[in-house]
Amino acid sequence: MDSIKVHNSLKPGGPVPFVPIEKGKVSWYACGPTVYDQSHLGHARNYVSTDIIRRILLHYFGFDVKFVMNFTDVDDKIIIKARRQRLLDLEKQKTYTDAELFELGKAAFRAYAESNLPQLLEGEGELDLNNYIPRRDAAYGNILAGGTLSGEGKPGDAEAKLKMHISNMTSAVIAITGNQVFKGADEILLPYLDSLYKESIDTSDQSIFTDLTKFMEGEFTDDMDALNVLRPDVVTRVTEYVPQIAKFVERILEKGFAYEAEGSVYFDIAAFEKAGNPYARLRPENRNDKALQEEGEGSLSKGLGGKRGAGDFALWKKSKPGEPYWPSKWGNGRPGWHIECSVMASDVLGSRMDIHSGGIDLAFPHHDNELAQSEAFFCQHGHEHTWVNYFLHMGHLSISGSKMSKSLKNFQTIKDALASTYTARSMRIVFLLGRWNDGVEISPDMRTAADSWETAVNNFFTNTKALLAEASDTTAAVDSGVKALSISNDKSPEDLQADLEQAKKEVEEALVNSFDTPAVLRAVAEVIRKANVHVGIHKDDMDLKTVEAIARWVTKIVGILGLDANAKPPYEGIGWVSAAAAANLDPSTAVQPYKAVHKTFYSDVQALKLPTSETVTNLLSHSPDTEFDSLVSAGVKDPEQLALPYLRGVAKLRNELRRLAPSTSPETKQSILSLSDRLRDFDLSNIGVYLDDRPDQPSLIKFVPAAELIAAREEKAAREAEKARAKEEAKRAKEKAEEEKWEKAKLAPQEMFKGDDRYSEWDADGLPTKMKDGSEVPKSQSKKLKKDWDRQKKAHGEYQAKFGGSTA
16 A cells, blocks of 8 residues: 555645554544534535545544544634524513614614625715615625626625625615514624623523533534534533633743733734744735634624734633633633634643644634644743644635635525435535545536436446346345345456456555545446446346446445445445345344235235236245245345345246236236236335346346335326326317317308408409408409418318308
């Protein structure tokens, strides 16, 4: 095996060799979520990509990985969210007249505009509910139309934030004017009420905050479970570490790398660098980015004074009224954001770790500040200390050019995504199609590519298991699960075996190259394609042994990548593990649905008036129970394997009936075909079995999720119903046209112009000779009228011939 190389944010450029501190072991700290809202697809991108790398290290390379993740449950965003919601709940309990509520809405409306949409205030006169729409369109119409603030380039986070504020204001205006302030104006009421009453909240009882964080932590954990993300080996929470954080800060202060000011403690970047330590190693170009620095400090830090340097950051924040607090030697306060991870990671993993990871948006200032304060804590005699060997940053997930984030409210929650547009597997495949450290914007093409890849794998597993089941018919089970589906024959032809070895080589090269999952998926797709070509060409001399080996190898790879939520390492067997197999049901319970179909079908066949057939008699007298009992005795627990004796019985009987059908009476033939179709399309489809009817060959038994088969059946029925509807509609249209044709033809040509008031005289055949004003009918018009008359004469003649009657 080549040595692993990995993209390390501490070492700009290409991948660098990965050498753990202790051979065979990996210590890893991942920045977890700030639990104040539901998790979205951007979080899924981060944590699923992290999980993929962790699984590869664990199950492909065999490392012993100690994985630690935190929950940030003390943070400005949490404080604001919890406090504002409490204030809004209290406000809703007050008694308001409609007029008073209207004034409250207007005050919040004006305050929100001043804080977030100042251009609305630039017109003549005061901004009000009536002139909001025209002012909005005048000030921000370009942004709403997809433009940018500068008028150049593509829209990004700044434009997304403006759109969010505009959306909040527009919804509020509708709610306020409709006297529904408390039902649609929450987004503008929350900050307004906070500005009025935030200091009135009693934070000695921290349940206002912990109720929110505990609930959201549970929601996040449920989301990660649903996405098949392995749980951390160790979970830490800030609220459980506050005393340790205070001591950590004291030590940095004692070493001269921090200072106290007005009840807060700040990290002293100048002192740190003066001692020979580098700052902002991850993102040196951002070290003076004021917007990022302010975002890192949190919105509640505005007004805290005493900083010596503009980039200095809070290790400990003095708590203001309306904020949670803990006692410290500097007075009541709370931890700064960055210090939290330093203390928790170091407590569990020590003074040095192999990997620290998080989203790319955390690189500066969060991770750069973590590095500085941790290295300041651990450094000896001013010498530089290495706290993290490898920093792994997951790329952004973008929507229309801006990152998906809670603060921009441009996100789809994980729950909504899984309930509507994704499965956990399809979402993971989308992320696998991109490099973990690259930004990704999910496009229709990417979704199509992911769906195509999944379909190819699904079909390959299904077909391979069906071919193995067919080939192993009458063979005894040799092991549990899908291992029983195994063919032993002569040595494989070299070409297909070589394809498998090449795929293994390509996957190995991809994974050692900084976990290049797009290349892994390409290698898997290519070897499946070659196996399918082989199966299609070599129907009579198929190398089923190597096809099986390819299926087993693909099963292992998709298992390692976390694509099978029901599978467990070392990922042996073939294909996806069914939920029934994962449930480890009692064999008799697991096989009951298949046994019921077998019993019903056999009973229905016995009721048919069939010609004498020794084959049918033998099949009807054969009981699959003996073979089932043998499988159970051999330790087989996989429901698909246990079901095969019963499914083979109904498939063989159905094949024989279809062979006999042409030689039976029309009535019996129709009964046979109807029963055969019902078995395939309903009885078996409803329990996840598809009979693939092949020309001049027995039907293949394929296990396909029942939901897919039922959906396909319903789609087919819908297509047939639509086809029948269109046919009936065309028939009615044709009949109507025919009816109109004969109704028109019923009129004799001599009468067709008599009722036309444009004319005043007609000849013996009923052709107009004079116009209404007494003038002669123009020759050109007479010519046209004659043509119309001739056509009507012909049509009328056909009418008389068909329906009878005399000509005029």
